[in-house]
Amino acid sequence: MIKGFIFDLDGVITDSAEQHYLAWKRLSDEMGWQFDRKINERLRGISRMASLKIITDHNNIQADEDTMQQWATQKNDYYVAALDDVGPDDFLPGAKELLTHIKREGFKVALGSSSKNANKVLQQLKATHFFDAVADGHSVKNSKPAPDIFLHAAKALEVKPNQCLVFEDAKSGIDAAKAGGFYTVGIGPNERVGHADVRFDSMKEATLFEVKSHFKELFS
Ligand code: BG6
Numbered sequence: 001m002i003k004g005f006i007f008d009l010d011g012v013i014t015d016s017a018e019q020h021y022l023a024w025k026r027l028s029d030e031m032g033w034q035f036d037r038k039i040n041e042r043l044r045g046i047s048r049m050a051s052l053k054i055i056t057d058h059n060n061i062q063a064d065e066d067t068m069q070q071w072a073t074q075k076n077d078y079y080v081a082a083l084d085d086v087g088p089d090d091f092l093p094g095a096k097e098l099l100t101h102i103k104r105e106g107f108k109v110a111l112g113s114s115s116k117n118a119n120k121v122l123q124q125l126k127a128t129h130f131f132d133a134v135a136d137g138h139s140v141k142n143s144k145p146a147p148d149i150f151l152h153a154a155k156a157l158e159v160k161p162n163q164c165l166v167f168e169d170a171k172s173g174i175d176a177a178k179a180g181g182f183y184t185v186g187i188g189p190n191e192r193v194g195h196a197d198v199r200f201d202s203m204k205e206a207t208l209f210e211v212k213s214h215f216k217e218l219f220s
């Protein structure tokens with residue numbers, strides 16, 4: 001029986017995946033590093049430092065911990081500045097509707113995001129009231145594909161993993177949710193989230209009616 005919904009943030013609730021890309025691109029251009037959308041695809045759902053490591057490895061760059069921190073901070077400054085332009089109109093189509101419907105039906109709702117800026121993004125969207133719990137990049141040590149963030153969110157909601165649906169747009173996110181024993185809803189193309197229990201091209205198709213009809217036995 002489904003009692004809770006857990007949502008990833010970037011690429012599910014709002015399209016801040018694009019702002020992450022632009023911030024990494026700006027840092028890379030300044031540093032003379034090769035970085036494009038193909039490498040960016042590998043950063044989806046991954047923590048800030050793990051993302052930087054992927055980029056520096058790709059460019060055969062080795063740096064000490066302090067320098068890595070400095071670069072990560074620089075990228076984050078660019079990203080956070082861009083968040084000032086995010087507002088209540090920046091929900092991905094369908095996301096606000098789904099949140100509204102599940103709240104109305106009394107389901108418990110949590111955020112499960114690798115981002116340390118998740119609260120800021122929710123505030124910009126004016127979306128904090130939809131969430132009973134927020135698990136973010138500050139909540140656990142091991143980020144996706146480890147299941148920790150979703151287990152933390154489920155615990156905060158006081159529901160078991162097999163009573164929750166996790167919505168994710170990242171391969172690492174679906175891997176994390178499956179590893180934790182959650183039911184999974186993939187948002188995006190088959191090559192990225194085709195291993196989810198159910199997949200929709202976008203949040204627009206992921207209405208409560210559609211979700212319930214795909215997991216019929218879990219809602220009856
Ligand atoms: C995830 C994004 O939500 O958060 C990743 O999908 C990002 O691309 C990660 O790297 C960490 O975000 P932040 O805001 O802590 O740098």
Ligand code: MG
Pocket residue numbers: 008009010011012044045168169170173
């Ligand atoms: Mg995401």
